[in-house]
Amino acid sequence: MPLADGSTSPKISVVVPVYKVQGYLRACLDSILSQSFEDFEVVAIDDHSPDSCGRILDEYAALDARVVPVHLAENQGIGKARDAGALKARGEYILFLDSDDTLADGALQAIADRLAATDNPDILLLNHVRTYWNNRVQASAAGELLAAAGEDVFTALERPEYLGMFAVVWNRAYRREFYVDDHHFTFTDGIYEDALMVYKTMLTAQRIAATDHVCVEYRQRRQGNSMRTPGRKHFGIFEQYQRLFAFLDERPHLEPVRALLFERAVSHYLFTLAREDRIVPKDRAEFFKLAAADYKRFKPRGLVLPEGTQGTRFQLLERGSYTAYSAVMAASNTRREVIKRATKVKTKLGKTAYNRLYQLHLRRPVDENLAVYAAYWNRGVACNPGAVYEKAKELAPNVHGVWVVKRDAVDTVPAGVDYVVANSPRYWEVMARAKYLVNNVNFPNDIVKRPEQVFLQTHHGTPLKQMGIDQQKYPAAAKNMSFAKMLERADKWDLSLTSNQHSTEIWERVYPCAFEAVEFGYPRNDVYFRATSEDVTRIRRELGIEDGKTAILYCPTVRDYQKGYVPRIDLERFCRELGPDHVVLVRTHYFYGADPRLAALQERGLIKDVSRYPVVEDLCLAADALITDYSSIMFDYACLDRPIVSYADDWEVYRKARGVYFDILSGQPGETPGATATTEDELISVFRSGAWNSAEAAELRAAFRERFVQFDDGNAAERVVRRLFLGQDRGPTVLPLDERTPAPAPGVVAKARIPQQPTAERGLIGA
Structure with a gap:
C-alpha cells in the first residue's frame, strides 16, 4: 500500500513493547527476523528500560532496516508503549508481540495466507502454545475452536464463543485502519488492560476470522512476570471490567453477550x-x-x-x-493435595533433621560482619571470590571473611586466612550466621538461605558453551542433572556478577530467578590491569621460563562427552615443530587428575605441566600467547590484549554434544578472538607462518575485546566490595577500553630490559 511519502507499507507491523527483558529480547527479535514471510517491519518500543534493551534494539536496527526502534523518555507501561508502537506502525496489520515471547516458525506466512483467504478482516484470531523453562510445550485450549472457523468471517455477536478465547492482544492481528484510523483504540493504564482491549475490539469489529496455525510461543517465565508479582496493583482489575460494562451500557445492541x-x-x-x-x-x-x-x-x-x-x-x-x-x-482441598503437602513437609524435615546443630544456629541472629567465601566446589581460595576477599580486607576490614574448603584442600589455604572444613561443626555455624555469602558456584542444596543473608554469585567465566536450562537440549551436558534443583539453588542468589553484556543476557535467561545483575567486571581479572613488568618477570622466573623464549599457554577445556583427559595435540611433535625458542605451558581442566603422559613429557623437558599451578592468572601474565578451544579463559586472557589461537579439532562434535552460543571459528568480528585451526597441521602452520600474531589476528582480537572485555578495567573488586559490604551504589566508573593499560607482554618487558646501546652519533656527542 503506497504511503504519503511515496514508500510502500509492509503487510504486517509487529509491535514489540520492551521493558527489562534483556535476557529474552534477542530470541524474540530473531524469531521475527527469521520468518520466511518478509513483508513486515518490527516496531520495537523501548519503554525506558533500565537494562540494555535499548542498546540491543539499536544494534538490531543497525543490521536490519526492518527494525524500527522507538525510545521513550520515561517509563509509561506496556499499554502506552503499545499505543506508541501502533501509531508508529505503517503496516496494513498490527501484531502485538510481548518481548519475552517468540513467533513460531511460519507464523507470518500463515497470517498473511489467512488474511488473503478471508479478504482482510478487521481482526484475525491466532493460535498459540505455552512454553516452559523445562522445554514443556502446552497447546492452547482454543485450538479446536480456531480450526472450526475455517475461512469463515463473522462478528462477535454471530459467534460469541470466540469471546471466550484467552483475552490477550497478542493472539490476534488487527487491521491498522480499523484499529488506529477508524476507532482510535488506546490502552488504559494499569494491568489487566488486555482484557478490556480484547473485548472492545472484538465487539466493534465487523469482520473477524481465525487461523489454527500456532503463531505465538507464549513463554511462561518462572520468575520475573509482572502478573505473578503480588501487590495492590492487581486491584486494578476492577476498574478495567467496570470500563467494559460502561462500554456495554452505551451499546444496547450488545445485550445478547452481556451474560457471557x-x-x-x-x-x-x-x-x-x-x-x-x-x-x-x-x-x-x-x-x-x-x-x-x-x-x-x-x-x-x-x-x-x-x-x-x-x-x-x-x-x-x-x-x-x-x-x-x-x-x-x-x-474443597482434595485429599491428594493434602497428602502432597504433608509429604513435602516430611521431606523437608528429613533433610534438616540430620544436623540439629545447624538448626540451632539458624535461630541465632545473623552476624552483620561475617562473610563466607567458597570457590570451585570448595577447592580453595581462588577466582572472583578470592579477589573480592582481598579487596574486602582493605576496604571493609570490619567484615571477617571465612573460607569453606574441602578437607583435602586445607594445605592450599594461604597463611593467615580463616577457613572451615565443609560439614564440620563450625561450618554449620558460619553458614547459618554469615550476613554475606560469596561463591563462584552454588552452595549445597541443604544450605538454607535466610532472608537477612545476601548471596553474591560471582560465576567463574563468560559463557561460550550453553549453560543453565539451555543444557536440557544436550544429553552430554544434562546427564544426571536435576534442573529443578539447579534452579532452586539459583533462587538463593541476590546478586549475579557479570563482566560483559553477553553474560548478563545469558545468565538472566538460563537462570530464570529473581537475582539482580551487577555489571561490575570480574575481580579476578583486575590483576591483568594492575600487574607490572616486574610481576611478569618474576612469574616467568618462578615458572622457569628462560629469557627470550616465547611462552605459549595451552588450556583445553573439559569434554562432557568423554571420560578423563584425552590429549588433542601431539605435544611432542608440536614442540619439535615450534623449535627451542618456544616453551609450551599445559594446563588441563581442574576436573581431571594428574596425567602421567604430561608428567613424562615434562621430565623430558618438552613441556611444562602447570595443571596444578594454583594461580591461573599468573600463567596468563607469563604467557606470550594462549591456545584454547572452548574454555572461558579466552575471555579473561583477552584483557591482556595478547594473541589468542582457537584450536577446535572437534568443533562439530562439541557443538552438537554441548551446545554453544556463537561460532568461534566463524572469522566474524566479535566471535573469533584471533587465528584459528581445526587440525594439528593447521595449528603448527599458524605459529610457523606468524598468523598467530598477525595484523588480521589483532583486528579480530580488538573486536573480541570490545564485546567481551566490557567491564573489566582493574577496578571490579572495588566496585563489588563497595556495593556488597559498604552499601554504596557507585564505585569507580568503568574506564573506556582505550584508556585501560593491560600488564606489559613478556616481549615488551624483555625489550625494556635490554640496555640501550650508544649510536655512532651519540658516541661523537659524548666525545
Missing part, C-alpha cells in the same frame, strides 16, 4: 483471588468484597450459573461472605 462477559469477568476475579502470587492474604478479604460489589452491580437478568465448583464460587461471591467463601475453599 459477566461470567468472564467474575471468573477472572475468582482466578485472581485464588492466586497467592497476585493477592496477598491480608488483602484477600478486601478483594473479595470489591468483587462481590461488582457481582451485584453488573449481574445480568436471567444469569445461568456455571456448573460444578465454579457455580458454587459464583454463589458464594453473590452472598458476599468472605468467611463462608474461605471455609468452603479450605474444605
